[in-house]
Amino acid sequence: MPREPPVTKTTSSDISRNLGTRLDVYTRKMSIKRAPGRTELGFLRVWALAGVGFATIGLGWTFVADSRATDAANKVTVSVYMSTDCPVAMRTAPRLAKLETEWEAKGVEFTAYFPNEGETQRRVADYMRDRKLDFPFRLDVGGSKAKSSGVEIVPTVVVRRGDELLYRGPMDDAKVTEEVKTHYLKDALTAALDGKEPKIKEAEAFGCYLMAGDPIPTMEEVNYAEHTAAIINDNCLVCHRPGEVAPFSLEGYDNARKWSRMIAKVSSERRMPPWLAVEGVGEFSHEMRLTEREIATLAQWAEAGAPSGDLSKAPKAPEFPVGWRLGEPDMLISMPKPFKLGDDGRDEIWNFVIKPDITEPVYVQAMDVKPGNKSVVHHVAAFIDEKGASERLLEGGRDGGYQTFGGPGFAPDNMLGAWLPGLQPVRMPEGTGFLLKPGARIVMQVHYSKTGREEVDQSKMALYFSKEPVTKPTQMSWFVNPGIVIPPGDPRVEFKRVHTMPKDVTLYSLMAHMHLLGKEMHATLIHPDGTRERLLSIDKWDFNWQLNYMLKEPKLIKRGSKIEIVAVFDNSEDNPSNPSSPPREVRWGEETTDEMMVLLLGLHMHP
Known part of the structure; x- marks a missing residue:
């Protein structure tokens, strides 16, 4: 383990000279003990982040932290192995900053190590500053320290008391959501300062693989x-x-x-x-x-x-279009004003209300999105509100938007579609489109991910109108089961709902929607003669990736056919996405702790 650099008598000129190439300076007050023959005055602790290491500069007196972890043999240290480009490390940064502040006051010493290839002093210093991580860091060139500590995943924390390994693993168990059920690091530190061993000495880390620049073979069969x-x-x-x-x-x-x-x-x-x-x-x-x-x-x-x-x-990287992927849009709309996103907590879903400037009905064939801040915009959905319900919801919002979890907070009159990074926008066939009336609002729903620092976004949406007469107006029909009741503790709770088609319909797309307990969803078409045809199967639900699946060819569904929807939920303690600990009974609702069972069908209903 790295030892605390020695405290030396230092003059102001020494400080100036020693910090000549510093990248950043962190100051912090700590309690002090009077050294023999010296006056207890206080001091300034300066971390000079220069070169690969750090230096501690005292102002002529000796200091120690006031805690049970002060002498070298029993000093409790936390080594945090991180990466500037791992999204999991970014999300944990705000919780880590708060925890370090709490335990540093008790004498626990935190040091961040950055072992991955390509890290630089400037990049790491910026990362630490932006995320308010106010403790020393070092570049672990080649990952030698990480490897010797048994670290294979970043972020990983390693707790030691002196040379004794007490805990290795993640900081906590917030793997999918920001809800923490087990505070591994906090529990380990509590035990360490009490002179005990933690109940959990190792937990499986999750995040990004260690990539410290291992030697690479020059040629292999697969290259x-x-x-x-x-x-x-x-x-x-x-x-x-x-x-x-x-x-x-x-x-x-x-x-x-x-x-x-x-x-x-x-x-x-x-x-x-x-x-x-x-x-x-x-x-x-x-x-x-x-x-x-x-x-x-x-x-x-x-x-x-x-x-x-x-x-x-090696093939050259493909060239990607610079402008809108479907060409110049017929209408461009934008979030009303810049939206400020906080640095900490779980992902957030915000709904921004926009009134398009149209004087006659139009049919929307396609939509595309340009995120204003690509680092935080996870996905975007667009709903149509003809009754003004979204305007009323704005009363409790800010920056032209209001917050929900899952749906838009009202029963939309239609849905224009969804945008996801990497998903190519698709035009509906000629003669089809979603009706947008004068006076209607478009609710632009944005799912935001956190980066560990405050961010600002003002995304834009492009709309493409049908140029031909529309003979098959399209609607997004919601097939729901609002009567679900999911008992606590059960890892597999299955519900089935069957809807009968009152008319012939042409089906264009399918989209499943559940919340954090969702596990599977299956949609099956039952023809009038009883034969069954599976339309969509999702056997590993992920709330973060809600896709609108466009059929390659539209499908005619005859009157009297049935759509059978089967949804499976996991309300057990073992579900890492479960927002409730311990699990509780869950019913239909809009909140994080509620659930939904929805299948959205993009279709045209024949006369």
Whole structure:
């Protein structure tokens, strides 16, 4: 473990000279003990973040923290292994800052280590400052300290009392939501200062793989240039490139190599690309799905050490359109004013009310979105409000918007669609479109992710109108089951709802909606003759990726046909997304702790 640098007598000129190349300075008051022959006056503790390490500069007196963790043999230290581009580390930063402030006052020493390849002193200093992490940091070049401490995932915290390892793992268990059920680090520190061992000495870390620049083989059978570059270019760069919504870039060999283990993990678990629909059920436009062969290739490449191959043979990164992907829009609308998003807490959903400047009805065939702040805009949905319900909800909001969880807070008259990073916008077929009347409001619902610092967003939406006479006006029909009651403790609670079609309809799209207890949803078409046809299956629900699945070809559904919806919920303690601990009975509702069972069908109902 690194020892506290010695305290030395220092003059003002020494300070000036020693801090000549400093990047940032943190000051903090601490209690002091009078040293023999010296007067107890107080001091300034300055962390000079220069070079790779840090220096402690005293002003001619000795100091120690006033706590039970003061002598070297029993000093309690926390090493926090972090990364400036891991989104999980970003989200935990505000909680870490509060916890460090609390425990530093008790004599616990925190140090942040940044082991990943590509970290720089300036980048790390900016990261620490922006997220109010007011404690020393070091670059762990090559990841030697992380590896010797058994760290494979960032963020990971390691707690020691002297040289004794007390705890290694995540700070807490807020894996999916910001709700903390088990405070691993806090519990470990409480035990440490009481002279005890923590009840939990190790927990499985979650976040991003350690990428400290391991030696790379020069050539293997599977390599970047000939095998994996094309997969990454075609499936990842739409989001993972400089200036886009993903938190890090995968453009070029160096970036892809750095993240190779993470690419292999999330692709094998089918978390990336984000596409929840089960393969073989339905045929949808612009599917974001890797083949089993592509997944295996990425895994073999990462396991071999991510060899480059002959980079002169690597395909060039694709060129992406600079403007709107569907061309110049017929109407451009924007959030009413800049919206300020806080640094801490769970994701937030805000609804911004916009009144389009139209004097006659129009039919919207497509929509697209340009996030004002790509680092925080997770996805966007657009609802139509003809009755003014959204205006009334604005009374409790701010910046032209109001907050909800899940739905828009009212029964919308229609829905224009949804935008998700990487999902290509699709025009409805000619002769179709969603009716937008004069006086109606568009409610632009934005799902925001936190970055650990305050952010500002003012996103824009492009609308494309039908140029041909509309003979098949389209509507988004909500098939719901508001009677759900989910008992606590049960990992698999299944509900079924059947809806009969009163008329012939043409089906264009499907979209599932549940909250944090959702586990599966399946939609099946039962034809009048009793034959069954599965329309959509989601067997690993993820609240963060609610996609609108557009059919490749519209489907005619005959009058008398039935739509069977089956939803499965997990209300057990083992569900990491469960917002209630211990689990409680859950019913239908708009709040985080409520649930929904909704299937939205984009369709035209025939006369």
